[in-house]
Amino acid sequence: MERIMDHLAHERSKAQFSVEEMKIIWAGSLHAFQVSDRIARLVASDPGFRKDNRAVLSRKELFKSALRKAAYVWKRINELALSEEEASWLRFYVDELAYAYIHWGMFVPAIKGSATEEQQQKWLPLANNMQIIGTYAQTELGHGSNVRGLETTATFDQETDEFIIHSPTLTSSKWWPGGLGKVATHAVVYARLITDGQDYGVHGFLVQIRSLDDHFPLPGVTVGDIGMKFGSGAFNSIDNGFLRFNHVRIPRNQMLMKVSRVTRQGKYVESNVPKQLLYGAMVYVRQIIVADASIALSRAVCIATRYSAVRRQFGPPHEDENGKGVETQVIDYKTQQSRLFPLLASAYAFRFVGEWLKWLYTDLIQKLEANDFSTLPEAHACTAGLKSLTTSAAADGIKECWKLCGGHGYLSSSGLPELYAAFVPACTYEGDNIVLLLQVSRFLMKTISQLQTGKKPIGTTAYMAHVEHLIQCRCTVQKAEDWLNPSVILEAFEARAIRLSVACAENLTKFATPLQGFSELSPDLVEAAVAHCQLIVVSKFIEKLQQNIEGNGVKQQLETLCNIYCLNLIHKHLGDFLSTGSISPKQASLASDQLRSRYSKLRSNVIALVDAFNYTDHFLGSVLGRYDGNVYPKLYEEAWKDPLNDSIVPDGYHEYIQPLLKQQLQNARL
Numbered sequence: 001m002e003r004i005m006d007h008l009a010h011e012r013s014k015a016q017f018s019v020e021e022m023k024i025i026w027a028g029s030l031h032a033f034q035v036s037d038r039i040a041r042l043v044a045s046d047p048g049f050r051k052d053n054r055a056v057l058s059r060k061e062l063f064k065s066a067l068r069k070a071a072y073v074w075k076r077i078n079e080l081a082l083s084e085e086e087a088s089w090l091r092f093y094v095d096e097l098a099y100a101y102i103h104w105g106m107f108v109p110a111i112k113g114s115a116t117e118e119q120q121q122k123w124l125p126l127a128n129n130m131q132i133i134g135t136y137a138q139t140e141l142g143h144g145s146n147v148r149g150l151e152t153t154a155t156f157d158q159e160t161d162e163f164i165i166h167s168p169t170l171t172s173s174k175w176w177p178g179g180l181g182k183v184a185t186h187a188v189v190y191a192r193l194i195t196d197g198q199d200y201g202v203h204g205f206l207v208q209i210r211s212l213d214d215h216f217p218l219p220g221v222t223v224g225d226i227g228m229k230f231g232s233g234a235f236n237s238i239d240n241g242f243l244r245f246n247h248v249r250i251p252r253n254q255m256l257m258k259v260s261r262v263t264r265q266g267k268y269v270e271s272n273v274p275k276q277l278l279y280g281a282m283v284y285v286r287q288i289i290v291a292d293a294s295i296a297l298s299r300a301v302c303i304a305t306r307y308s309a310v311r312r313q314f315g316p317p318h319e320d321e322n323g324k325g326v327e328t329q330v331i332d333y334k335t336q337q338s339r340l341f342p343l344l345a346s347a348y349a350f351r352f353v354g355e356w357l358k359w360l361y362t363d364l365i366q367k368l369e370a371n372d373f374s375t376l377p378e379a380h381a382c383t384a385g386l387k388s389l390t391t392s393a394a395a396d397g398i399k400e401c402w403k404l405c406g407g408h409g410y411l412s413s414s415g416l417p418e419l420y421a422a423f424v425p426a427c428t429y430e431g432d433n434i435v436l437l438l439q440v441s442r443f444l445m446k447t448i449s450q451l452q453t454g455k456k457p458i459g460t461t462a463y464m465a466h467v468e469h470l471i472q473c474r475c476t477v478q479k480a481e482d483w484l485n486p487s488v489i490l491e492a493f494e495a496r497a498i499r500l501s502v503a504c505a506e507n508l509t510k511f512a513t514p515l516q517g518f519s520e521l522s523p524d525l526v527e528a529a530v531a532h533c534q535l536i537v538v539s540k541f542i543e544k545l546q547q548n549i550e551g552n553g554v555k556q557q558l559e560t561l562c563n564i565y566c567l568n569l570i571h572k573h574l575g576d577f578l579s580t581g582s583i584s585p586k587q588a589s590l591a592s593d594q595l596r597s598r599y600s601k602l603r604s605n606v607i608a609l610v611d612a613f614n615y616t617d618h619f620l621g622s623v624l625g626r627y628d629g630n631v632y633p634k635l636y637e638e639a640w641k642d643p644l645n646d647s648i649v650p651d652g653y654h655e656y657i658q659p660l661l662k663q664q665l666q667n668a669r670l
């Protein structure tokens, strides 16, 4: 036991940089670090937030436990008079999915984004004080990605000045909204607005669904939970629900009227605000999900890295500090490094691109407030594309992390199965990842067609202004060290992205209609979108390194991580880089040489780099990822806690094992 604990301490002593300074870089600022650190410790030390028994609870127990915790969170927020920032850290570190997640994450943002000032004044205080609990009811049983295809209707009745909300078919039943099944009292419901016999398409409506007195569904409302979901724990603590309306009436002023409104006379009036703002809550949440992806991936990487330093298998005998022969740490296998270190680099890359996306979103909101809608298409493309790119990579990365931990990674007590089960639906919710990449490719094709009209591309597509150069330029790398030059890397990624996009644009002209072309070429369009989004991540990482980064050795570590992130992408997408002629086979081979050398450079710093995430053992929820590295005794202790070990002889022995053994013994004796 002592040896293992000493072992991680020894790893920490090898770090060539200031972990404390890196913690601040990871958190985003000294202030963010201090607040999050304080709240993380507060949660970890409060037995009311215990979560180590989640995997063995039944669905009903798990759900009730999540309700208890959500109520306790609210109590503590009020008792401690936490600020909004502190409260959101508290919810984050409690790490239990419950109705509050959708209430704060989507219901409140939907009201803020789509309701008029007057409506916000009425509804936001109710929501902010939890006098009502809300959900976001958009998806239907038959319609998820295709929002324009939603069937629920909201028909204006001029006589009573009300909308009649109705589910005309089974497929129009709302399906999936979180917190809807058993908890929410209100919902922002997306429905087709019909007035004067005309269908004006999908709009948002605020609908009360349960009584505030006895919690029963209101007349005309049928509501329930959609059933168990993938994995134990994870999303099963939340009541994703179904909802049907049978001619439910709501006052006209419960239509969210920022984008358009219906007058007392039933006239549909559009404002000067683009109708896409109705989808504003999705842009907001997609931006947050990018930050979530870096957190989910960094948690898994922290577990896999610490465990890889503790775990020893095979190898020439080494001597430990006491001169005793020991096996090789699995982290020293080059295969382990080539699977793990790019994930560590990705966690940092996603953190920084998430930071930038938050800035882009804040900038968008400021512009929208000033009636400047010019950056909305780019913000939509960036949030959609980066949500897709980072969640797919993080979900795959978490899965890889459990494999990196071998058999023990498959144990619930490793924390990895639940982390994976809780995170993998991020590839689907808030927009299926492929559907979102197709949105990016549409934006790219539009940008390319506008180049011919002389329109100057801006923001993340600014590189397209250099199309003539990027189409014919040759990568200048001649030796492995040349791959450490950020401008060389950037140009290779720009060349690959633009060449894939231009090839798609040219191929699209060969089809009878754009629709047919988009359909036939959609796999290529998705690849072009991925290349563009990877370029954004690469360029934002490089930009981060150009900032003033303080702390002994911190910048050097970030440079190595950035090199690994970029070179590993080249290695993974070599087909694209070679087929577009963005680099040559010889240069690809030099990139691999450089990548191997970066792994060796990073090796002694990896434990400190995951320590910089500053995750408490409570938040990590993993025996394998414990800070002290004391894995084996704790695994043994955890095994004893399983309910199956409550009794020596298992329940069922007398019914099923004993008679079987007896029968077989008798048969043998005959």
Ligand SMILES: CC(C)(COP(=O)(O)OP(=O)(O)OC[C@H]1O[C@@H](n2cnc3c(N)ncnc32)[C@H](O)[C@@H]1OP(=O)(O)O)[C@@H](O)C(=O)NCCC(=O)NCCSC(=O)/C=C/CC(=O)O
Binding pocket: 105, 106, 136, 138, 139, 144, 145, 146, 147, 148, 178, 276, 277, 279, 280, 282, 283, 285, 376, 377, 380, 428, 429, 430, 431, 432, 435, 439, 442
């Ligand atoms: C697939 C989508 C994006 C739209 O497809 P489509 O029908 O082709 O286009 P539209 O006619 O709707 O759009 C016209 C125009 O607007 C652009 N646009 C689309 N969305 C946005 C947006 N959010 N912001 C700004 N602009 C937008 C679009 O690109 C078109 O531009 P053009 O210039 O080409 O005309 C859409 O239907 C969609 O978003 N589908 C995904 C559905 C989804 O994400 N649902 C989320 C439900 S809530 C949820 O999942 C909650 C989960 C819980 C949790 O978060 O934990």
Ligand SMILES: Cc1cc2nc3c(=O)[nH]c(=O)nc-3n(C[C@H](O)[C@H](O)[C@H](O)COP(=O)(O)OP(=O)(O)OC[C@H]3O[C@@H](n4cnc5c(N)ncnc54)[C@H](O)[C@@H]3O)c2cc1C
Binding pocket: 102, 136, 137, 138, 139, 142, 143, 144, 145, 146, 175, 176, 177, 178, 235, 240, 425, 428, 429, 430, 431, 432, 433, 434, 435, 438, 522
């Ligand atoms: C855990 C979880 C929580 C959720 N919470 C909510 C919530 O709170 N509120 C809410 O309203 N919704 C919620 N959803 C629903 C979610 O938003 C939808 O599942 C999502 O938008 C995808 O839609 P879908 O499930 O209908 O998939 P589909 O659109 O049916 O996708 C199925 C397949 O078809 C492919 N596909 C679809 N369209 C195209 C296309 N045009 N081109 C190429 N391929 C295509 C997809 O790539 C996918 O492979 C939640 C979902 C999950 C899993």
